[in-house]
Amino acid sequence: MTPTLLHIAVGFALGLAFGTMHFGSLQWVTRLFIGGGPLWQALALQLARLAVLAVLMVGLAVLGVAALLAGMFGVIAAREIVLRRVRKAG
Numbered sequence: 001m002t003p004t005l006l007h008i009a010v011g012f013a014l015g016l017a018f019g020t021m022h023f024g025s026l027q028w029v030t031r032l033f034i035g036g037g038p039l040w041q042a043l044a045l046q047l048a049r050l051a052v053l054a055v056l057m058v059g060l061a062v063l064g065v066a067a068l069l070a071g072m073f074g075v076i077a078a079r080e081i082v083l084r085r086v087r088k089a090g
Contacts, residue, residue: 004066011060011067015074018056022049022075026077 028047032042053075060071 004064007063008070009062012074012077013071014056015030015071016078016088017074020055020082021073022053023079025049026082027086052054 025045026049029042029046031037032045033039057068057071060067
């Protein structure tokens with residue numbers, strides 16, 4: 001496998017994994033903001049979610065544009081997976 005294909009595979013896999021965690025934790029953040037916990041906890045969790053995703057994207061950008069785009073597509077795919085799961089449950 002060439003380095004570019006490896007970067008694409010790694011980027012997509014990491015984007016999918018971190019995207020699933022990112023969007024999966026959104027329900028928890030929403031509950032905290034609505035009133036299920038202290039405001040500082042909701043803000044800290046939201047900031048952590050965004051920071052982890054930003055660090056992932058910067059790390060993939062270091063690998064190259066192919067890895068970054070694959071990671072972005074992984075995050076988008078994860079969003080669709082989480083939305084589909086939430087809609088089924090509701």
